[in-house]
Amino acid sequence: MATRVDPTFFKSLEKFGVKDWKDCYHCGNCTANCPLTEEDTLFPRKTIRQAQMGLKDKLISNTDLWMCYFCGDCTKTCPREANPCEIMRSIRRYQTSVYDWTGLSKKLYTSAAWEIAVIVGIGIIILALFGLFLPPSAELWSNPARFINAQGGVMINNLVDGISGSKFLYIIHYGDWVMALIAGGLLISNIFRMFYLTLWRDTSVRIPLTAYVTEFWRLVYHFLTQPKLRKCDDKSYWLGHITLMTGYTIMFILIVALLPVFQTEEIVPWYNWQRILGYYATFGILVFLIPVIVGRFRKRQCKLKHTHPTDWHFIIMLGLTALSGIAVHIFRLSGMPLETYFSYVIHLAILVPMILIEVPFTKWSHLAYRPFAIYIKALKRAAGRREEAPIPQFA
Amino acid sequence: MEEVRIGVYVCWCGNNIAKMVDVQDVAMEVETLPNVVIARDYKYMCSDPGQDLIISDIKKHRLNRVVVSACSPRIHELTFRKALEHAGLNPYMFEMANIREHVSWVHNDREEATRKAKSLVAAAINRVCWHESLEKRSVEINPATLIIGGGISGITAALEIADAGKQVYLVEKSAQLGGFASKMCLTSPFMYSTTQMIRAKINKVMNNPNIQVLLNTQIEELSGYLGNFTTTVSEDGRDLELKFGNIIVTIGLKAFDPSVIENYKYGILPDVVTSLEFEGMLKAGKIETRDGRIPRHVAVIHCVGSRNATYHDYCSRLCCKNALKYANMVRAAIPGANIFEMYADMRAMGNGCEELYSVTSKKNVMFLMFDQHNGLPEIRKAGPKDNCDMIIELDEKLSGERIEVPADLVILMVAIEAHEEAKRLAQVTGVSMCGNQFFIERHPKLDPVATTTDGVYVAGSCQAPKDIPDSVAQARAAAARVLCTISKGNVEVEVTTAEVNEDRCCGCQTCISVCPYTAITFDEEKSVSVVNEVLCKGCGTCGSTCPTGAIRAQHFTDLQILSQIDGLLEKSMELKEV
Ligand SMILES: Cc1cc2nc3c(=O)[nH]c(=O)nc-3n(C[C@H](O)[C@H](O)[C@H](O)COP(=O)(O)OP(=O)(O)OC[C@H]3O[C@@H](n4cnc5c(N)ncnc54)[C@H](O)[C@@H]3O)c2cc1C
Ligand code: SF4
Ligand code: SF4
Ligand code: SF4
Ligand code: SF4
Ligand code: SF4
Numbered sequence: 027m028a029t030r031v032d033p034t035f036f037k038s039l040e041k042f043g044v045k046d047w048k049d050c051y052h053c054g055n056c057t058a059n060c061p062l063t064e065e066d067t068l069f070p071r072k073t074i075r076q077a078q079m080g081l082k083d084k085l086i087s088n089t090d091l092w093m094c095y096f097c098g099d100c101t102k103t104c105p106r107e108a109n110p111c112e113i114m115r116s117i118r119r120y121q122t123s124v125y126d127w128t129g130l131s132k133k134l135y136t137s138a139a140w141e142i143a144v145i146v147g148i149g150i151i152i153l154a155l156f157g158l159f160l161p162p163s164a165e166l167w168s169n170p171a172r173f174i175n176a177q178g179g180v181m182i183n184n185l186v187d188g189i190s191g192s193k194f195l196y197i198i199h200y201g202d203w204v205m206a207l208i209a210g211g212l213l214i215s216n217i218f219r220m221f222y223l224t225l226w227r228d229t230s231v232r233i234p235l236t237a238y239v240t241e242f243w244r245l246v247y248h249f250l251t252q253p254k255l256r257k258c259d260d261k262s263y264w265l266g267h268i269t270l271m272t273g274y275t276i277m278f279i280l281i282v283a284l285l286p287v288f289q290t291e292e293i294v295p296w297y298n299w300q301r302i303l304g305y306y307a308t309f310g311i312l313v314f315l316i317p318v319i320v321g322r323f324r325k326r327q328c329k330l331k332h333t334h335p336t337d338w339h340f341i342i343m344l345g346l347t348a349l350s351g352i353a354v355h356i357f358r359l360s361g362m363p364l365e366t367y368f369s370y371v372i373h374l375a376i377l378v379p380m381i382l383i384e385v386p387f388t389k390w391s392h393l394a395y396r397p398f399a400i401y402i403k404a405l406k407r408a409a410g411r412r413e414e415a416p417i418p419q420f421a
Numbered sequence: 422m423e424e425v426r427i428g429v430y431v432c433w434c435g436n437n438i439a440k441m442v443d444v445q446d447v448a449m450e451v452e453t454l455p456n457v458v459i460a461r462d463y464k465y466m467c468s469d470p471g472q473d474l475i476i477s478d479i480k481k482h483r484l485n486r487v488v489v490s491a492c493s494p495r496i497h498e499l500t501f502r503k504a505l506e507h508a509g510l511n512p513y514m515f516e517m518a519n520i521r522e523h524v525s526w527v528h529n530d531r532e533e534a535t536r537k538a539k540s541l542v543a544a545a546i547n548r549v550c551w552h553e554s555l556e557k558r559s560v561e562i563n564p565a566t567l568i569i570g571g572g573i574s575g576i577t578a579a580l581e582i583a584d585a586g587k588q589v590y591l592v593e594k595s596a597q598l599g600g601f602a603s604k605m606c607l608t609s610p611f612m613y614s615t616t617q618m619i620r621a622k623i624n625k626v627m628n629n630p631n632i633q634v635l636l637n638t639q640i641e642e643l644s645g646y647l648g649n650f651t652t653t654v655s656e657d658g659r660d661l662e663l664k665f666g667n668i669i670v671t672i673g674l675k676a677f678d679p680s681v682i683e684n685y686k687y688g689i690l691p692d693v694v695t696s697l698e699f700e701g702m703l704k705a706g707k708i709e710t711r712d713g714r715i716p717r718h719v720a721v722i723h724c725v726g727s728r729n730a731t732y733h734d735y736c737s738r739l740c741c742k743n744a745l746k747y748a749n750m751v752r753a754a755i756p757g758a759n760i761f762e763m764y765a766d767m768r769a770m771g772n773g774c775e776e777l778y779s780v781t782s783k784k785n786v787m788f789l790m791f792d793q794h795n796g797l798p799e800i801r802k803a804g805p806k807d808n809c810d811m812i813i814e815l816d817e818k819l820s821g822e823r824i825e826v827p828a829d830l831v832i833l834m835v836a837i838e839a840h841e842e843a844k845r846l847a848q849v850t851g852v853s854m855c856g857n858q859f860f861i862e863r864h865p866k867l868d869p870v871a872t873t874t875d876g877v878y879v880a881g882s883c884q885a886p887k888d889i890p891d892s893v894a895q896a897r898a899a900a901a902r903v904l905c906t907i908s909k910g911n912v913e914v915e916v917t918t919a920e921v922n923e924d925r926c927c928g929c930q931t932c933i934s935v936c937p938y939t940a941i942t943f944d945e946e947k948s949v950s951v952v953n954e955v956l957c958k959g960c961g962t963c964g965s966t967c968p969t970g971a972i973r974a975q976h977f978t979d980l981q982i983l984s985q986i987d988g989l990l991e992k993s994m995e996l997k998e999v
Pocket of ligand 2: 049050051052053054055056057071074103104105106107108109110
């Protein structure tokens, strides 16, 4: 069956950041230059083609997009300056919004006002919850010394009157669980939709059940080590990316799973594993952020030339999370209970909306979509069907 | 016969020859051959000191023949002939042996190469013994010019020649001047208005006293040769005899008829139109379907009849940039239309065209590529649910998908073909045609406006598909060539022609049928063939076919060639008596 082209489709893509979608004239330099293409996974040219022609269904079921790690090598050699790496990224945003069944992702990506409103809204809810249920003890002002422990640090779990140390800790702990459940649940439901759109919807593909098991290792392996990214020209990019990813993941685990051992009353020595992990997470985030911020301002690297509003929101939220976290830590160590309380509340008012928005709906979802796309691709290969038509042979 | 005194010069060509041929050995050995008075080797024979060497030797040693063994005669035969002339010798008393292209560049055994060089030089020495003095001849040029075809090429050439004060007869088959250029609206890639361009030119032609325009006129027959042609045309029912010295043929192009391509349903579906018909719409100022609606989807199909073994193998060169022009014009006229360009390869070549392509691709035009070898796009009438008039189905090459494209208007970029008159005019004027019936220039690189017939030039799209700038450039080049011959007043013609020995000719006329330049006529009275020395190119074809040996090609006589072969075979190098 022939697919009908849709010359108006680009309009829906343009909202996700694709600006130069018409410039590409399909010389294929980008594909030749991309270190990650494979015989049956030809991008970015082919993906750009599907977008240009408005082949929506093909584009939605295309998992190749996630094989691209946004290294920018392709953009350097494009003779038409079509910026293929940016097009790929924009289409990934589009796909993220398609995988999301709630429709919120599309709103967040296509309207900066929406995104800011949702972030601020959740932030205010967090502040309000603290104000209503966990208000600061009045003694924070009158008798701050009461909150200092033997080592001279702030007893962080005892800053609220009437709520003893472990009770406060567990309120936050369970609160984190609720947050993780909402974010994770939504993300998982979106992943199912991704499976449906890219794999199950096409009933002609029969995946052997055993493949789900035998190919599963790829998911874990690619998530943890990102071996594909290492193939890109700029090796420091891999290092930066993996530091960020591990830092972020560790932060997530510390907060959600290990809060009771992380947020302890006494201050453990610096070489203690909790503290080292905490430092590593902060370091990982900053190491990645600083060059990206500098790069986005300088606009010298081609892949950092175009900045979508959500890119700045991501950078700002992540940066503020790290900075407020550092502030809590410093205030705590220096025995400043009042400052500790407020920086702690602000830290959460930034962190919670960031996770709730970015994990299931926007930027951070790629943490899951990318390895899952690799997994799905492996399943398709296992089904003995090449997703792409054979490479045309020129006579 | 006078004593034969030959000087032989073996060139090193720097190191080009000397590295593979022992030039000193060659010179030393040939010096011993009969009739050779002096043999030398020298670094660069073609240089001024090299030529001076020959000139002084001719004087000092009373030489009457010269052999230079060097590069190809194509490069330097004329140089050395001139040197002989300087020294007072007839330039045809000269022979060249090519020991560079034929020896040093193609061999890698120095000894063998030297041996081969020696035989070639010996052959040249043998041949030159039999060379005869030939006298240069020239013919006078009638300063009037005939231009056949009144398109932009013909008009341009006519104005150029008339402005130089010379008479022009501009013959046009149809009732008006202008050709295809006057059927267009704007020209790609710079969007000039043709009306403005062509109207002004036509007015100039009409008002120029040096140009006689003959409309509704054809050239049926032509006689004469370079400098002195005659023809008779009918004007207002009476015969008019025209005399002129040169001819420029500019009969232009014809548009391909796409109804032979079934896939496109031209002539069946009303809104499938050719590019030429679309130009008509643009000129009329409205782009609409046959029943007067504004099309929402416009598709342009490239390469219709071009680059396809079934129709024409060649690329028509104009249609890609024109198709881009149409996309821009449709976008300007119907801003909301969906525009599709279906192309096989984008070949918008020439000044400003790549830029036009870039600009067009930013105007929301969907470019779709098809592969001629995997089947052409197919147009069908759309169904009731399709929300358009036609559907075009094709295998899109860049995505690898089979796709459907909606269309309300389809423009077929038809191929440019040779004019249907081309074949007849080729016979009348003696110009050669290529397999596609375009006229062939004398040399595709070095002589792009002359033809193999002296005095006949070609310009414009009758020689190959050309756009207006190329046609105009070629027309001006042809005019310049014609003006050169006119201002010189006469031209030198080939002296190495054939001549008929009337005593031997049996009147069989075989030669007439083989001469590629129609240079031979039959003298009924004497019942013998006669060679027209102005038309003859000395190709020798008649000489080799004449059953009685009556034709002798000057400078290529049997004796000259047989002695040359003898020399090559190192046979007797004795001078034979005739
Ligand atoms: C649809 C279309 C669109 C085009 N668009 C462009 C454009 O945008 N830009 C551009 O640069 N070029 C364009 N061209 C090309 C342009 O038309 C040609 O380059 C140009 O017309 C060539 O001029 P010409 O004088 O060589 O031939 P023609 O224009 O074909 O003129 C030849 C003339 O000779 C006459 N003739 C033919 N046979 C005889 C005979 N036996 N005796 C006497 N007269 C004879 C014909 O009647 C005609 O008047 C287009 C061509 C087509 C078909
Ligand atoms: S994006 Fe650039 S490099 Fe890639 S095919 Fe298109 S024009 Fe070529
Ligand atoms: S950004 Fe890098 S990985 Fe992505 S398509 Fe371009 S070259 Fe390939
Ligand atoms: S005569 Fe020919 S071979 Fe000799 S130097 Fe000149 S170019 Fe070279
Ligand atoms: S110019 Fe373009 S449309 Fe015309 S024949 Fe050549 S490739 Fe085909
Ligand atoms: S071929 Fe020879 S014999 Fe016959 S007509 Fe010609 S010149 Fe005469």
